[in-house]
Amino acid sequence: MDRTEHNIIKDSNDSEDIPEWINKDYLENCLKNSFKDESIKILNFYTKLASKKGENYVSLITRVLIEYENKNLKYNIGKYIIKSSIEDDPITKKVIKEYQAFEDEMLMYGEALPKIQELMNTQNNLQEISVFPKPIYCDFKNNAIILEDLLQRGYKGADRLKGLDEQHAKLALKKLAIFHACSIVLDQQNPGCFKKFDHGIYNRHSEGLNKFYYTLMQKVSYVIHNFGDEFINYSKKLLNLIPYWIEKERQCYDPKPNQLNVLAHGDFWSTNIMFKYDEPGQPLDAILIDFQFSVWTSPAIDLHHFFNTSLAGLPNADKMENYVKYYHDELLEALKLLNFKEFSKIPNYEKFLNEFWISNGFHAIQITFLNKSTCLLGHCSAACPEALFGKGEKVERFQWAIANNKLVHEHWRILLPFFEKKGLLNI
Known part of the structure; x- marks a missing residue:
């Protein structure tokens, strides 16, 4: 040049x-x-x-x-x-504004993440660790954020259709744990400093995607009904849940006074994580990107999202809970590095696992039946903002493409009996 x-x-x-x-x-x-x-x-x-x-x-x-x-x-x-x-389409513009997606991400890069980085810089063991890209400029006039290009540091995305193996998954969970731990310490220093982040994908302020999820879940239930006689009852239970769906998800997203709350990423899956590799191609490091839906809530929101969209292979309950244990261990380790003193406020693993399933387990259903299929959808001509936020034939085609995505049907067959055993299919 x-x-x-x-x-x-x-x-x-x-x-x-x-x-x-x-x-x-x-x-x-x-x-x-x-x-x-x-x-x-x-x-x-x-x-x-x-x-x-x-x-x-x-x-x-x-x-x-x-x-x-x-x-x-x-x-x-x-x-x-x-x-x-x-924001070309007026419907899309309205819904994006309703969810505060860009406003919150600019607040994350302009305020929250610099505070987290500043906290990490005070600890020798965390100074050299990158958890997120370096922000260059937040432009509120044009709704834009300028960030370092992680490609120049050797980071790249993983194959979302292939999924993440254990090495990738543990690198991602370690960085998530550090991110969450920093938010716990900052909230301890300045109580309530992250409560303004209350516009996650499900929240008490917006309705934008609710109709889309209602009608999509009807199609998913129909597809499951046709899996065979042993799945008809599961299909009926999912249909019965639909009128309560949004409220159950909002309850998962609500911060809980007597449980662990963190500044959650809010959209934690493989596409929003970049990895650095060595010469043989083994992953060495991970960085989190895209903070449009960050929210002050249970860390279980990020964990359910990650486990049910991003792991390679078929779902395995024991492996999932082993990953929960790994995350919990890494969270405690990060808090120690940050000189956190109030460990009595951090649940032990058994209590944390209870919060993961009992208080926030419904989020696993949302991610499994609605998000995973969307995440693993290949090229679809109907996939565009208008298909999410609009109405008509394009929405119908997009929803049927999601419901009929055969890449996830075997996951549904495995997880439905497990979810019923956990009591998550009950109203």
């Missing part, structure tokens, strides 16, 4: 979709703010969409490479990600 000043390059296939406000002046201002250096001058920049409209339901992801110099004429190359809101 020539170092000719103002040489702006866009991918020809993406130029129409990349927001017009992503220009030289805008990017230069972001860098000046981030590095506290007014002398920064952009020489060239290159933009390319990392995800196209329809591949991400609420965000447009633009990858940017910037060549710039400062007052010392020192030449630099920076690689960044710009997350911006998809």
Whole structure:
């Protein structure tokens, strides 16, 4: 790339979709703010969409490479990600606003995550650990966040259809435990500091996705009814749950005064985790990304989401509970590293497992029957924001594609008897 000043390059296939406000002046201002250096001058920049409209339901992801110099004429190359809101469709715009997805993520990157990083920096054993990408700039005017591009540090996504093996899963759970532990300590220092994060995917403020989930669950129940005679009763129980579905999920998301609460990621699954690998291809590290649905609630929300969307192979109850134990051990270890003193407020493993299943187990049903199939859906022409938030034929086609996703049907067959044994199918 020539170092000719103002040489702006866009991918020809993406130029129409990349927001017009992503220009030289805008990017230069972001860098000046981030590095506290007014002398920064952009020489060239290159933009390319990392995800196209329809591949991400609420965000447009633009990858940017910037060549710039400062007052010392020192030449630099920076690689960044710009997350911006998809708001072309009025229905989508209304629902995204209702869920505060972008507002909360900018609060996470602008306030909460820097506080967590600052806390980690006070402990020698945590200073060098990365849990999330470095934020560069939070733009409330354009509903955008500029972040470091983790690809330049060697991180990449895992195969969501293949799922995560034990090495990947434990790396992810360790980072989650550190993230949660930091939020516990910060809440101890400043009680209630994260309570404003109360707009998770299920909350007491919005109705946007409720109708979608109601009608999708009817289709899922119909598909399960056709699995065979031994599944008809399960299908009826799921249908009976539908009128209570939203309230049961809201109860899972509600913070509980007498139980463990953390700042949960809120959408913790393989696509929102990036990994670094060694030469033979073994995973070495993990970083959490995408904090649009972060919420102050039980850590069980993140664990159920992860276990029922992201693990390789067929579900196994013993393996799942072994992972719960691993997470709990890592949480206690992280709290020790942070010099946490009030361990009497942290449930032991047996009590934590009880909270995981009894108080928050219904979330496993939600993730298993509605989210997992969506997460593992291959290319679907109906998959777009309008299919989630709108109505009509596109929604119907999208929902039937989810319900008929054969990749998850065997998981449903295995988990239905297990969920019934746990009492989770009861009203």
